[in-house]
Amino acid sequence: MTYGTRISGLGDYRPSTIISNEDMAKLVETSDEWIRTRVGIANRRKAGADETVVTMATAAGAKAIADAGIDPTEIDLVLVATCSLLATMPHAAPRVAVALGIPSPGAVDINAACAGFCYALSFAADAVRGGTARNVLVIGAEKLTDITNWEDRNTCILFGDGAGAALVSRSADGSEGIGPVVMGSAGELSEFITMNDKLQMVMEGQSVYRWATGVLPTVVREILDRTGIDAANLDALVLHQANLRIIDSVARSLHLPESVAIGRDIVESGNTSAASIPLALTTLRETGEVTSGDRMLLLGFGGGLSYAGQVITCP
Amino acid sequence: MTENEILAGLAEIINEVAGVPADQVAADKTFTDDLDIDSLSMVEVVVQAEERFGVKIPDEEVKNLKTVGDAVNFIKAGAAA
Numbered sequence A: 001m002t003y004g005t006r007i008s009g010l011g012d013y014r015p016s017t018i019i020s021n022e023d024m025a026k027l028v029e030t031s032d033e034w035i036r037t038r039v040g041i042a043n044r045r046k047a048g049a050d051e052t053v054v055t056m057a058t059a060a061g062a063k064a065i066a067d068a069g070i071d072p073t074e075i076d077l078v079l080v081a082t083c084s085l086l087a088t089m090p091h092a093a094p095r096v097a098v099a100l101g102i103p104s105p106g107a108v109d110i111n112a113a114c115a116g117f118c119y120a121l122s123f124a125a126d127a128v129r130g131g132t133a134r135n136v137l138v139i140g141a142e143k144l145t146d147i148t149n150w151e152d153r154n155t156c157i158l159f160g161d162g163a164g165a166a167l168v169s170r171s172a173d174g175s176e177g178i179g180p181v182v183m184g185s186a187g188e189l190s191e192f193i194t195m196n197d198k199l200q201m202v203m204e205g206q207s208v209y210r211w212a213t214g215v216l217p218t219v220v221r222e223i224l225d226r227t228g229i230d231a232a233n234l235d236a237l238v239l240h241q242a243n244l245r246i247i248d249s250v251a252r253s254l255h256l257p258e259s260v261a262i263g264r265d266i267v268e269s270g271n272t273s274a275a276s277i278p279l280a281l282t283t284l285r286e287t288g289e290v291t292s293g294d295r296m297l298l299l300g301f302g303g304g305l306s307y308a309g310q311v312i313t314c315p
Numbered sequence B: 001m002t003e004n005e006i007l008a009g010l011a012e013i014i015n016e017v018a019g020v021p022a023d024q025v026a027a028d029k030t031f032t033d034d035l036d037i038d039s040l041s042m043v044e045v046v047v048q049a050e051e052r053f054g055v056k057i058p059d060e061e062v063k064n065l066k067t068v069g070d071a072v073n074f075i076k077a078g079a080a081a
Ligand SMILES: CC(C)(COP(=O)(O)OP(=O)(O)OC[C@H]1O[C@@H](n2cnc3c(N)ncnc32)[C@H](O)[C@@H]1OP(=O)(O)O)[C@@H](O)C(=O)NCCC(=O)NCCS
Pocket: A029, A030, A031, A034, A035, A038, A039, A114, A153, A154, A157, A193, A204, A205, A206, A207, A208, A209, A212, A242, A243, A246, A271, A273, A301, A302, A303, B039, B040
């Protein structure tokens, strides 16, 4: 027996503390103008001491469950995509599940850095499709400010905290609301994004930029191909929010029609790694740029290097 | 490929990536000061030039390409090799 899948709910959590570019300029030698023109960020959120990967994931998950209107007892699997849990054991997912009142589900963390959410979403869809789970809660949650080198202006201006979640459920009529995933990696380029011995991120920004702008348009075309639709049939493009210039470059090279909404949550949230795609999704929905039934192409990419993406239907 | 063909191709790429009018792209123009192309736009020009002209332009070579003419010569040599 196999089942169709759908995204039944979305949720997010954004820490209340906003760090502006002017605030950043007090920490390192930088300027609002440089950050806006090179990366497109205006503000990012910073989690406080009481806001952890687990609490943020829980808050985003609760909203997704409420949005779907599903009873937590019907959730069989919880997947948390994160790369910023400082103590990797105990992992986040079981703690998130218990906080949400989900009784003893399968609970796993997934680390594929900024690609984590789309990987987790594809595993969730497969689990529902194959009948392993009735509903799967997928969460991307990051407290990147814990692993940021606040003295390195090349990286510290980029990152923010937050969490976003999607509930994956069976579709009533066997239809597919989560398309085939395209995934891949380039481990030979893994030194481009690493962590130092203080567990702070270190990045060769320009090399990553080159890889991303070179490879992502091809990956997007492959996702469209496997899904069996044209770029013109898309309603939204939601890439990992690493740099607005990467997003605009990929959109340009695909010659997308004006009607396609583009996820630009980076402007207000910065780069939140595995959380950036679901955060961009809830923003697009709140602003009314996407509505129920819209087809949205998601593509996560980054550390590893690695990527994964698929087309989903907006709940 | 002649130098003029490479120059015309580069002008098209630079226009698409950075919005510089193609007729302003001449061999003696510097990418940074004359054409106002920043490091990230330069990366995109390089990525597209590699694809279009079938050459490899390594990272360490990019900083030696100060003028459009430098890029034309490098691509011409690379395409001939
Ligand atoms: C990070 C990134 C914005 C840096 O941009 P860049 O153009 O490559 O930056 P560079 O390091 O070449 O620096 C360009 C200049 O700006 C300066 N600079 C760097 N950071 C700066 C900052 N925060 N403020 C002001 N100036 C800065 C540099 O010192 C350099 O000056 P110089 O030309 O006088 O030497 C960009 O490389 C990027 O977005 N890369 C992709 C990142 C990504 O996708 N990550 C995904 C993983 S999550």
